[in-house]
Amino acid sequence: MNKGVWFFEEVDLYDILCPYKYNDHLKSHPLSCYNKTDFLFMEGDPVREIYLVAEGRVKIGFYDKEGNEQVIAFLGRGEILGEKALFGENRHKEFAQAVADHTLICKLRVEKAQELARDYVPFSLTLTKRFGERMGRLERRLQILLFKDARQRLVEFVKDLCRDIGTPYRTGVKITLEITQSDIAALIGASRKTVSLLFTDLEEAGMVKFFGRKEIYVPNLEALV
DNA sequence: GCATTAAAGAGAG
């Protein structure tokens, strides 16, 4: 299993929470629904809850000195955010923003999460496992960023997109982009200009094809190098 | 960095 590096894997930690969720949690804390561009929290907000993405997608980032937005990651279904709260962080260092409509978030108060981690073994095991996996992905991502050129980084990024959010289409895979080229540029450590040029190259080489601005079609994943 | 084009938003019918 070699899952995405740039977009975090979509697994069902959700399942793990379900037994708990449906008992008493859901009644008192229904899922919150966010629309595109709604913020879950901002930089510097006090940390009160950890969040579980039940549906949709969330962007994590911060603003640099010049006020430019810097994207760190996109999180999909099953991913946790704000989990550093469990290690004592009390202010968010990043903002979290929904990038899809109907993004459903299950919120869990920090104390509750700690209680759950203590009393409910599967929950705590899953947390541990996921931190390990996340570490592994970060290592791989770091290696790609350090040792590959911009073109390879973009290619790896697109491949991961295919794995994570791709749907079969004709002979290959289709991806619906909910992010812009500057977001991609930030994620792979390239300039927006480079990303734009590289995409044009890849399209000319027939490795990818764009439908409008929102969809990429990859005819053959193997041939994408 | 600027020109083109697409998407989002506002306003009218």
Place this chain on the structure above:
DNA sequence: CTCTCTTTAATGC
């Protein structure tokens, strides 16, 4: 609610 005009944002060179 839907169509169209205006504004804003994304892309490509």
